[in-house]
Amino acid sequence: MSNVAPVLTPDDMAAVATLVYERSGIRLTEMKTALVNARLQKRVRAHGFSTFGAYLNHVRHDPSGVEQLAMVDAITTNKTSFFRESDHFQFLADKIVPALLSRGASSIAGWSAGCATGEEPYSIVMTLLDALQGRGGCAIDMLASDVSATALATAVRGAYAIEGVQDVAHDTLRRYFERGVGEQEGLARVRLAVRRLVGFDQANLLEPRRLARPRDFIWCRNTLMYFDRAARQRAVASLMANLAPQGYLFVSHAENLSGLDHALDRVAPAIYRRKR
Numbered sequence: 001m002s003n004v005a006p007v008l009t010p011d012d013m014a015a016v017a018t019l020v021y022e023r024s025g026i027r028l029t030e031m032k033t034a035l036v037n038a039r040l041q042k043r044v045r046a047h048g049f050s051t052f053g054a055y056l057n058h059v060r061h062d063p064s065g066v067e068q069l070a071m072v073d074a075i076t077t078n079k080t081s082f083f084r085e086s087d088h089f090q091f092l093a094d095k096i097v098p099a100l101l102s103r104g105a106s107s108i109a110g111w112s113a114g115c116a117t118g119e120e121p122y123s124i125v126m127t128l129l130d131a132l133q134g135r136g137g138c139a140i141d142m143l144a145s146d147v148s149a150t151a152l153a154t155a156v157r158g159a160y161a162i163e164g165v166q167d168v169a170h171d172t173l174r175r176y177f178e179r180g181v182g183e184q185e186g187l188a189r190v191r192l193a194v195r196r197l198v199g200f201d202q203a204n205l206l207e208p209r210r211l212a213r214p215r216d217f218i219w220c221r222n223t224l225m226y227f228d229r230a231a232r233q234r235a236v237a238s239l240m241a242n243l244a245p246q247g248y249l250f251v252s253h254a255e256n257l258s259g260l261d262h263a264l265d266r267v268a269p270a271i272y273r274r275k276r
């Protein structure tokens with residue numbers, strides 16, 4: 001294998017954009033050429049190819065689809081943090097949980113769609129545990145999904161660098177985290193009591209799915225922003241198919257659902273509620 005870094009030509013870039021879009025809905029423009037080049041070098045070399053063209057040929061002819069998924073995995077941006085956009089957690093604790101309890105709910109079902117490395121679903125569960133204190137009768141049913149296997153592996157482990165938890169409230173840290181041991185030495189690990197309440201699942205938001213139980217709330221934040229309008233519409237339709245009547249859909253403060261067909265009312269910044 002040559003030591004010269006493979007060059008990503010404009011044709012290669014167009015081919016990568018098509019393959020990534022097909023598999024994830026992520027729209028890569030030419031402006032992302034440097035990022036794609038940097039992120040895919042490793043995969044090209046891992047397979048022993050000296051050009052992007054040869055690598056892309058391999059991706060196209062891999063009947064298992066594994067390498068196409070690995071390529072998407074390398075391209076995705078998994079940036080996230082605990083209690084990101086904190087007003088959403090406040091809304092969950094102050095509005096959604098009391099309303100469900102007053103309707104006599106015996107369990108609360110949530111979904112973090114595009115959960116990246118797990119900080120979001122764990123923050124949701126910690127918020128629910130706090131809000132449900134003293135209401136032992138109400139169970140938590142939390143699903144978290146992402147297309148990226150690498151991000152999900154971190155999510156399942158639930159162990160994070162200390163810098164990643166430095167903004168978490170002291171009391172929350174004390175109750176819901178522990179010091180990592182063994183392979184997790186030096187890391188802050190989400191306690192098992194929280195980890196076991198989240199079911200992680202590798203899934204593409206663009207593929208229609210029907211969960212066994214509709215969700216009382218779905219968080220799909222900082223994910224739709226990477227899609228074009230057609231992919232956003234497909235993703236929202238797939239989420240709506242699993243949202244309970246009167247259920248809530250959260251997007252990020254940098255996103256909105258304008259221009260899309262949906263049966264939702266906007267009830268707070270970046271929070272929508274299903275009409276019926």
Ligand SMILES: C[S@@+](CC[C@H](N)C(=O)[O-])C[C@H]1O[C@@H](n2cnc3c(N)ncnc32)[C@H](O)[C@@H]1O
Pocket residue numbers: 023024025026076077078079080081084113114115116117120145146147148151203204205206220221222223226252
């Ligand atoms: C920037 S992270 C957002 C994490 C978290 N929701 C937050 O707001 O902090 C976006 C995530 O969406 C995932 N993603 C992108 N396209 C996806 C798709 N088609 N299906 C499922 N997940 C996808 C990426 O792998 C990435 O982990």
